[in-house]
Amino acid sequence: MLESTQNFLVANPLLLAFIKILIIFTVLSLIVAYLVYMERKVLAFMQARLGPMRVGPWGLLQPVADGLKLLLKEDIIPAGADEWLFLLSPAISITAAFTVFAAIPFAGNFYVTDINIGLLFILAVSSLGIYGIILGGWSSNSHYPLLGALRSSAQLVSYEVAASMALVGVLLISNSLSMVEIVKRQLDMGIWNVFLQPVAFLIYLIAAVAETNRNPFDLPEAESELTAGFHTEYSGFRFALYFMAEYTNMVVVSCIAVTLFLGGWLRPFASFAALDFLKYAPILAFLGTAAFVLWLGLKSSVPLERYFFIGLAASCVVLAILVAYPPVLNAIQGIFWFGAKILGFLYAFIWYRATFPRYRYDQLMNVGWRWMIPLAIVNLIVTAVARYLWMSHHAATPLAWLGR
Amino acid sequence: MPDATFLDANELVINMGPQHPATHGVLRIKLKLDGERVIGTECIIGYLHRGVEKIAENRTYAQFAPYVDRMDYCAAVTNGMGYVEAVEKLLGVEIPPRAQYTRMILAELQRIASHLLWLGTHALDIGAMTPVFYTFREREEVLKIFEKYCGARLTTHAFRIGGLQYDLYDGFERETVKFCDYFLPKIDEYEQLLTKNRIWLKRTREVGVISGEDAIAYGVTGPVLRGSGVKWDIRKAQPYEAYDKVEFDVPIGEFGDTYDRYTVRMQEMRQSVRIIRQCVERLGPGPIFGKVGKVIKPPAGEVYHSIEAPKGELGYYVVSDGTVNPYRVRVRPPSLINLQAFDKMAQGHLVADIVAIVGTLDIVLGEVDR
């Protein structure tokens, strides 16, 4: 039966793509919702407090409560606001943010499409999200959001330049714009791009934080500043859309960074068969989660919470056993490593928010134009020169692939 | 015709209203901007005026003591100390040494608590959102000691005219020393998070500069004055209580910018710990009340007495006409006088720095408006 469904799906590529889009969209929405929860929890732990605890056991239902609240809020459209644009802007933001996921490979065989100009497509579409910000600020008919939107979009555009230049460095090594091809190159070379292009990685990391308007680059939308940002006049579900668009952007830049620099869905040392035992990591991960959840549950004094957590731990153990079945283990490898790396990036975003003060706007633009972009250009030049020099070698070493 | 002030590219007047997350109370600032640069400011105060000085005319000296706590509500103990000492000066009463040392310990603990609150809120305004939680946790420990000593955490009413109402509770010395030991590494933690951080340096260096001469001309006192390089601390210059008997340093800054005031306050916290340790050692048994009659009726006269409150020089000018009610109590609020320097400090800065400058002045609107 599996064979026949597989053949049917391959014969109808549109249907297959539609199903994949449905899966990605659902999973991503859940991830974004729980990213908000994870941010509140991690931020809280770093600040010596607990975060959401009341709504559901350990606050797990908090995203549901927040979503419901935003849905039920009064829908206010400011007087004199351009109504159509006011309605359209959050939609533009979130559409641009979600569309990018069409070209990102989550595993060796799980991606909606593999365009041969994948990287270009991704950069172009994520830049479209800036329209959502500008139009949002403009259509609010109030000068504070307009100023905030202009500042925000100027910041985004500047760091977009730096990020793209950093990515061109990776392009020089990988010889291809296709995302799947870039990851396959890293598998062939046996080394992740982050070790070949550390400066580009650093620049992209900083530019990614600035791209998503996160601390330390979040002056345009900080609460204690004068201009409260482009989303001042938005309330209810429209604000929820902007909010989701921001967090989806976080996931997008993490996905891009992971795919281009950290080997995408490859496990560490993917080309060394000796370290094949690393493929059992998913089982360990599930068992570890089960143990942690069990410890949490045993600590709790409320019976409902305790049973919930013991149930959760038991289901994690069941999943671990399920994953131990070899075909499942092989199928799940790519998505597991991809997910783990994304989680690391998202954790880093939250970590920076907890630790650093905020840059002032002119200092922010200073960093972008005077440091990031020249550094990216220098990186490009050095990479190009290095590649040209290696081109003459044809030795069978991993690095020789640089010259191909 | 579109709004003229909005399209006029030369000047824009923006109101940083009384309700603002960063103005530490109900302070209204009108900013005159040229683009993003501030070319003029105007502070409008009085949103928290409660007529405290007028209330004083209708209360007895002892009854007025709880009202002074409510002025600088972040540092109630030092408020009370200033008032009580002023009236004691008027009465000419000597306080026994045990009371003196206890007052000093509580005042220095209050200085630490006030600076901790300042640090947390200042860092929060600049964008670092974690120090506020850490500093408030340390503040909790200080407030616990206050609660055990006098029964309230914030509006302490700790001192009485002539001495102390409560003697030290069992374990006060032990807990205070334990707090000192617990607290010193925490200051190192805050420094780890902020002092060398390049973003913090960029936000606070050369922001809100005021020179020493200007500071003296405006009458600025406290850490703001010391940050500009002027070594003036009332605890050393005109010692009260037993401050001349303990050893401590007075930290001063160099450039008079926000970063210097930050380092001055961090160093002051360390020096406070030093003072507390010395006072705890010198605490001996003895009476806690001086020779004061049942009814406090100072002879007709006037006195001005000032102390080094955490925010600056807090002064009380008490005029007595021989009755049980004071004729006039005038409070010299350090925050109000320091706020005078705000315009000078804010010239030529960007709007985002205004928040940092208001924070570094360490104003409490309860004191500014009384």
Add this chain to the structure above:
Amino acid sequence: MDWKDFLRRIFFVDLIKGLRLTFSYQRPEATYTEQYPLERPPVAERYRGAPRLNNHPQSGETLCIACNLCSIACPENLIVVGWARTEDRKKRLTTFTYDLSRCMFCGLCEDACPVDALELTQDFEIAQYSREGMIWDRQALEEGPKPVRYTR
């Protein structure tokens, strides 16, 4: 800037030190939260909270001698002591009104009472649903507040 400072700058040493500190705070014992109302805070003995009129432990009669000293001491004049002379020419307390809405909990009344009848207790949950509820008569003062205790 010498070479050590330069290296510190390009390797973000100052930022990493801050990151290390916030990372270390994730250990469970660093959490300083108290889950009120399930965990109640420890209140000091001298805490100035809700007022209470004490009764004699054995006889149950009120300790108050209606001397009016607390009323005189209060800065806000919110205590009203009513008394009457009984047959044996003694002053007995009849009504005692305390206006909690204006009280600053300064403790001057507690200090003034010569027989420790008026005491500020450790109760801090004194919220009421109406302004009239904040004016306590003698019975409310003797019983003390009865706050709603929430359970899970």
